Amino acid sequence: MRHTESPRGAGAGRSRVVGCALLAITLGAGVTGCTSDGDPLSAEPYDATDRISFGGSVEAGGTADPDKPLEVVAEDPAGRVTDVTAVDASGRHLAGELAADGSRWHSTSPLAADTRYTVRVSTEDEDGAPGRRVLTLTTGKPTTSKRLAVTFGPPAGTYGVGQPLTAELDAPVADRARRAVVERALKVESTPAVTGTWHWVDDKKLHYRPKDYWPAHATISVRSALEGVAIGDRLRGGTAEPLTIRTGDRVTAVTDAAAHRLTVHRNGEVIKEIPVTTGKPGFETRNGVKVVLARERLVRMRSTTVGIAEGSAESYDMDVHFATRVTWSGEYLHAAPWSVGSQGSANVSHGCVGMNTTNAEWFFGTVRAGDVVEVVNSAGDTMEPFGNGYGDWNLDWTEWRAGSALTSGTAADPGESARLRPAAV
Template sequence: MSHRPRSRTASLRAGCALLVGLVAAGGAACGGPSGQALSATPYDATGQISFSGVGGDRKADPDKPLEVTAKGDGSRITDVTATDAAGRYVRGELSADGTRWRSTAPLAAGAHYTLRVSTENEDGRPGRRVIGFDTAPAGKQLRVTFGPEAGTYGVGQPITARLSRQVEDPSARAVVERGLKVESRPAVQGLWHWVDGRTLHYRPREYWPGRATITVRSTLTGVRVGGELHGAATKPLTLHTGPRLEAIADAGTHHMTVLRDGVAIRTIPITTGKPGFATRNGVKVVLAKEPFVRMRGTSIGIPEGSSDSYDLPVYWATRVTWSGEYVHAAPWSVGAQGAANVSHGCTGMSTADAEWFFNTVRVGDIVKVVGSGGATMTPFDNGFGDWNMSWEQWSEGSALAGPATGGAAGRDAGGPADTARLRPGV
């Protein structure tokens, strides 16, 4: 940032302003110390200042401070600004006597800077020197990939950021988090949460507003993250949300209520997990829609030939966990739907209701299970269970709002890490 002490020229101008009303018409109001009028155009101050770390064809080291020094001829520096091509200012300090300015923050790597220096000579006349210089490219780069892909999603869809390198140091995490910008129209309160050293999720305090526009971008390009690691250019992301759609599946009443913008639009008889296979409670987010899935009991550890064994073609399957929990058509259990829980963990319904649900929801919509004897959906290791953390817990995973502990254990929830996780059950 620029630092501007009160100069002798500024003092003279202030004195002129006070005398203007007292000077007779046609008289000179004020001049410099030798009687000359103040110059409106700064003179070339090239001979009055020197630079450290820049000049010639060499590129400046982004990790070394930039220095500007006034030569010992009675001149002094009155102001310095250094900005890169993106308009970012470099913080710096000017000595009290105006003889030296020094940057106090690292420069961006691989960037072009414009340095503007204002001076005044021993007579108070203003000078100016403007130079451009480039910084050396980063030796190590941190790349960021945002997710999901651009498109329209439900209001429960978290934003993900995948880093190309592990970041563990709390101060480096703070730099990263500060440089990852998320803006929503309408505006929301939200935070990044460190899932692990290479994965961050962003969610608002509440769900996203319906019909919102969300933009995600990085300002880390060239910025020193820590050590020799600097941010690389990142492709921005724009998302939209559809109407707020929530499906509340009550395992106790055996019914699902689907709401659009808070208004119930359909109530569906369902069956959920029976004892030993109880459906997970909590908020889940629609991950994918699959018109057909072959479901086998062996995929969830049920041996062939046992009373629980199955091998079934399943239609209109809406996935809510990577381990194989779906909302799907279950024509074989229509007699129990609305009355009992007989599935192996999925939410089953009639073929007509499942087709309607499949065609109504989109990826990112909310499926909330209540009243089940199962455990609560985990936050990160089996899909998007982000909403099952309180805002206080979520904030603790931010390097800016709380202690960055690395978040809950788990792999990247942005998609399946291997095919073993894609095991459907009915």
């Protein structure tokens, strides 16, 4: 860049070292950048190299303390800062806030440790002439001993449109401000784009879902920008493997317990209606939206696993075929040849949705993990949001957003996790 001479003299407006507890980049007032036509706004930005100084937390060689904010100060009241960008070697932008009068800029998100930053500062003097400075600095190694690892789920693959993303932390994060640091760094991108957010299930687990179901045939990627970032006392972000999943067709199934009928839709069109039986009094099938967890061609189902005493009138022990699991506690849609006479007319199961073997095999081959299965008009309770599978969609959007640390709402109480137990027929 060329340097435009100041009308106030070569020494005018030089910055002084700031002795503060922060990293300070101090700017001089700038110089008037007049061109031959006398218009300062048409001048090239002057080089402010000799008007930048570091103080406080910056050591010799440009190493900065990662546990302190980055600050840029315009020393002369006649000049002002107009823009600051700070980007690390991984392309992560450091969030910051610029004072309305341009006198000061400071970072509002933690700096990553042991990382090189490129800082671009734009200034303006009282005549409107622009100044610019580009510099690099390196943050020191962290003094903290714990790194927070993040594991994303589900495993890479193709899922139904109801599949939430999950993030498992290897240490608890309870404080809301610290949760916000973590959540802000967990980046989700979807093609086509959707509106979605994370929800804290507990101190170590987050789920991400859109406002509505994912689009069919979408590509969804999640990654962490948390590495090296300060989260709390003696805790910084660690590494995380990024994840990409895809969605297939939009497959949704609705079981009407009162009508004893299962209706399956693909991409908005009904493709099959199946007579079924659901839970009888005392064993009612849960209402609400569930997400397919797995398909199991053969499952041994025993009544003792759901609290029914062996030898009682309700006891059973049998092999069940073409079982599609929707809760960890043992709710399935499966073949039930013993109840064919009641399918389509009465509810006689112990909580599962039963159908004849041909229909169960068809359903088993049609759905995949992540597809949506909803139950309506049952006398049972509503599927719990968490702990017994993916009941995420049973929270409306306002409740879901309240579970984010980046909103002003209060996190919804996820309640107690359901006790895990094997299947009921």
